[in-house]
Amino acid sequence: MPQRTNDFQKLILRIHEILLPDGAILTESKMILDEYSGSMREVDICIETTIINQKLMFMIECRDHSRKQSTEWIEQLITKSKSLKANKVIAISHKGFYKPAIKLAQKHGIETLDLIEAQNEDWDKYKIKPGIALISHESYQLQGISIYTTNSPIPLKQFDNSTPVYYQGEELGSIIEFIEYYFKEHLTMEIDKKIGEEFKKMVNNLDDVRKPIQIEVIKHLAGLSLHTAKETTLNISKVQFIVIGTREVTDIPMEHKVFDKQMISFGKHLNSTYEHDVAIIQKPNCDNLTGNIKTVRK
Structure with a gap:
């Protein structure tokens, strides 16, 4: 079965590439054995790490739908995480979650996050509004x-x-x-x-x-x-x-969104030879920026 991805999932992947702890392995669209059915199932983003000699697997699932997510998706993730033996589940919805879904997720230890457009008032908490220029x-x-x-x-x-x-x-x-x-x-x-x-x-x-x-x-x-x-x-x-x-x-046009109480600024520039992918993360009331520019030959 072909691996599935989209721009929203790729953005979440870029964010976690920057935040990834040393020694951890990040994989998009990873196929993992479902111990209940015996079949292989796809995880949107998988983080594998070792803490105190114990191997851990974190499962990140992404949805870029036109409305908030309900308890139905959370119920699916509860079952999926058990059959894949995930140690932690993070559910990320572009439009957020309804309150019953958040409550159910909290009960089962699932972290719920959204990615919302930055508003003018958000910049009162984030000191730097990044702009990126490519010097050719x-x-x-x-x-x-x-x-x-x-x-x-x-x-x-x-x-x-x-x-x-x-x-x-x-x-x-x-x-x-x-x-x-x-x-x-x-x-x-x-x-x-x-x-x-x-x-x-x-x-x-x-x-x-x-x-x-x-x-x-x-x-x-x-x-x-x-x-x-x-x-x-x-x-x-x-x-x-x-x-x-x-x-x-x-100039590289930048978008700014708030994710997990952090400001995410990102943008892309394409020319005939290269694709430049920029991602910058900023914590509130902090002078430091974290991020990188990935350049890929087309």
């Missing part, structure tokens, strides 16, 4: 280069591109050739690191992610000189590089 590419470009021959900078564009550069009397090539070589061979990794550090400093919200940043790199280059067309020798003391960094950013 970081890049930078040179905005300007200045040559210091004294204490004042001279923009590179004021020199003829063919102006030769010398190091201790030996010609290295034109000023443009030297700058391109030096930037590629000696500055690329340093600028990558600086750009990354600056982006991390400035990101407090999604708007910050989109802002370009400007960094300055100054290199002291003793022993270099320029020989201009006017047969003037200019000794270079340092070179200033101005770099602008930008990011390609895509």
